[in-house]
Amino acid sequence: MTRVLVVDDEPQIVRALVINLKARTYEVDAAHDGATALRLAAARHPDVVVLDLGLPDMDGVEVIRGLRGWTRVPILVLSARHSSDEKVEALDAGADDYVTKPFGMDELLARLRAAVRRAEPAAGGEGDVIVETDEFTVDLAAKKVQRAGKDVRLTPTEWHLLEVLVRNSGRLVGQKQLLQEVWGPSYGTETNYLRVYMAQLRRKLEVDPSHPKHFITEPGMGYRFEK
Amino acid sequence: MTRVLVVDDEPQIVRALVINLKARTYEVDAAHDGATALRLAAARHPDVVVLDLGLPDMDGVEVIRGLRGWTRVPILVLSARHSSDEKVEALDAGADDYVTKPFGMDELLARLRAAVRRAEPAAGGEGDVIVETDEFTVDLAAKKVQRAGKDVRLTPTEWHLLEVLVRNSGRLVGQKQLLQEVWGPSYGTETNYLRVYMAQLRRKLEVDPSHPKHFITEPGMGYRFEK
DNA sequence: CGGGCGCGTCAGAGTTCCGTCAAGGACGGG
DNA sequence: CCCGTCCTTGACGGAACTCTGACGCGCCCG
Numbered sequence: 001m002t003r004v005l006v007v008d009d010e011p012q013i014v015r016a017l018v019i020n021l022k023a024r025t026y027e028v029d030a031a032h033d034g035a036t037a038l039r040l041a042a043a044r045h046p047d048v049v050v051l052d053l054g055l056p057d058m059d060g061v062e063v064i065r066g067l068r069g070w071t072r073v074p075i076l077v078l079s080a081r082h083s084s085d086e087k088v089e090a091l092d093a094g095a096d097d098y099v100t101k102p103f104g105m106d107e108l109l110a111r112l113r114a115a116v117r118r119a120e121p122a123a124g125g126e127g128d129v130i131v132e133t134d135e136f137t138v139d140l141a142a143k144k145v146q147r148a149g150k151d152v153r154l155t156p157t158e159w160h161l162l163e164v165l166v167r168n169s170g171r172l173v174g175q176k177q178l179l180q181e182v183w184g185p186s187y188g189t190e191t192n193y194l195r196v197y198m199a200q201l202r203r204k205l206e207v208d209p210s211h212p213k214h215f216i217t218e219p220g221m222g223y224r225f226e227k
Numbered sequence: 228m229t230r231v232l233v234v235d236d237e238p239q240i241v242r243a244l245v246i247n248l249k250a251r252t253y254e255v256d257a258a259h260d261g262a263t264a265l266r267l268a269a270a271r272h273p274d275v276v277v278l279d280l281g282l283p284d285m286d287g288v289e290v291i292r293g294l295r296g297w298t299r300v301p302i303l304v305l306s307a308r309h310s311s312d313e314k315v316e317a318l319d320a321g322a323d324d325y326v327t328k329p330f331g332m333d334e335l336l337a338r339l340r341a342a343v344r345r346a347e348p349a350a351g352g353e354g355d356v357i358v359e360t361d362e363f364t365v366d367l368a369a370k371k372v373q374r375a376g377k378d379v380r381l382t383p384t385e386w387h388l389l390e391v392l393v394r395n396s397g398r399l400v401g402q403k404q405l406l407q408e409v410w411g412p413s414y415g416t417e418t419n420y421l422r423v424y425m426a427q428l429r430r431k432l433e434v435d436p437s438h439p440k441h442f443i444t445e446p447g448m449g450y451r452f453e454k
Numbered sequence: 455c456g457g458g459c460g461c462g463t464c465a466g467a468g469t470t471c472c473g474t475c476a477a478g479g480a481c482g483g484g
Numbered sequence: 485c486c487c488g489t490c491c492t493t494g495a496c497g498g499a500a501c502t503c504t505g506a507c508g509c510g511c512c513c514g
Contacts, residue, residue, distance in 0.1 A: 172370035220383040
């Protein structure tokens with residue numbers, strides 16, 4: 001199910017959006033200020049963010065930057081300001097779309113669909129995205145891992161970590177990036193989490209967990225997944 | 228360079244767009260009807276399409292569908308019609324954005340930048356920039372070095388040093404600059420660090436480390452990386 | 455011819471970083 | 485209310501990395 005984060009300080013707008021979105025079977029989180037928005041985005045990993053620029057605690061553009069520091073989630077800006085400069089600033093800060101109030105609900109929903117659609121896995125059409133190694137297979141779409149024909153049980157955090165690594169297959173992923181993508185932007189330094197969960201993953205997926213073939217440590221830099 | 232396909236039947240609008248885009252160093256193709264647009268898109272593979280819905284030969288939405296049949300190129304719709312239904316139809320047909328005429332050029336360009344930006348290689352795919360020599364290859368994005376088909380292990384400092392040299396491929400990099408970029412601004416004189424780590428790099432990457440072909444010392448000045 | 459300088463090489467000391475284990479706490483389901 | 489699962493946190497031994505000093509070599513210049 002698609003998860004939407006709605007950020008606006010006007011309760012009636014939030015209410016209208018939440019009702020309309022839930023009616024279309026979106027999952028909705030709501031925040032009424034920028035700090036909450038950033039926290040919720042980190043905790044819930046929405047598929048799209050609807051963001052009002054006029055927030056009580058911080059500039060909307062700062063929220064955009066805060067998000068763009070660690071995620072490419074689509075951001076649909078909502079604003080009462082029509083000036084061209086405002087739009088340009090928001091878009092260049094990393095927003096995906098800009099709608100001025102008052103807005104038509106139909107149009108907003110269509111723009112939201114467009115934003116979600118284009119964020120979907122690129123090579124659409126064919127079957128699921130499956131990454132294979134000698135010893136196990138990862139199905140990114142189905143969120144399933146198989147080893148020797150049997151499903152492997154992963155906890156949410158383990159899966160999330162695996163997902164980031166597999167999506168960057170072959171590339172080195174910095175520990176800061178890993179931490180921020182899995183645990184959220186404020187967890188840039190808790191490298192002990194990484195150590196614990198990498199060990200879990202290796203125990204569940206590697207033949208010889210103490211001599212990993214696929215989850216490779218690059219000391220001082222990060223980790224790398226290799227087929 | 229980014230290539231833009233402009234589709235509109237009003238010459239003055241096309242002219243205004245072409246001038247503005249070329250001034251910002253975009254490469255521009257123009258079409259004045261739907262059939263030409265589809266043909267040009269196939270022939271030239273633009274990075275983004277700016278499409279007016281009101282075309283003489285076919286419905287703009289049909290053009291969108293025609294493009295979406297085989298490409299995910301961003302489509303930015305331009306239209307004189309303000310009705311919500313029109314927007315929804317175009318967006319659901321596969322358009323990425325919808326701007327109503329008359330439009331502000333600044334805003335249009337910002338939306339265009341946003342569309343191009345998010346189409347950029349996410350982090351998936353293979354398309355990394357790779358620097359090659361006879362004996363080894365350096366993948367800057369993946370932080371990966373291969374030699375004779377096998378991965379070479381580099382420590383953070385070694386990698387950092389290599390990165391600076393490769394990014395300045397062919398140019399001389401002063402020792403002060405190297406030291407400051409790798410070890411920090413306060414390390415302008417510790418040239419012994421350089422000696423040690425250059426030796427490591429050569430040992431790992433050069434065929435004959437004592438007679439380097441790629442990591443060349445310029446006595447008294449600095450070092451140079453040569454393919 | 456000899457001394458100074460810059461560079462390459464080597465090996466050891468010290469520090470940082472990583473894997474592992476285990477215990478405690480939060481949360482949800484039965 | 486209890487129990488199981490999952491996340492967090494701390495501690496520790498060992499491995500990897502960085503730093504540092506010593507030495508030899510070639511080159512330039514006195």
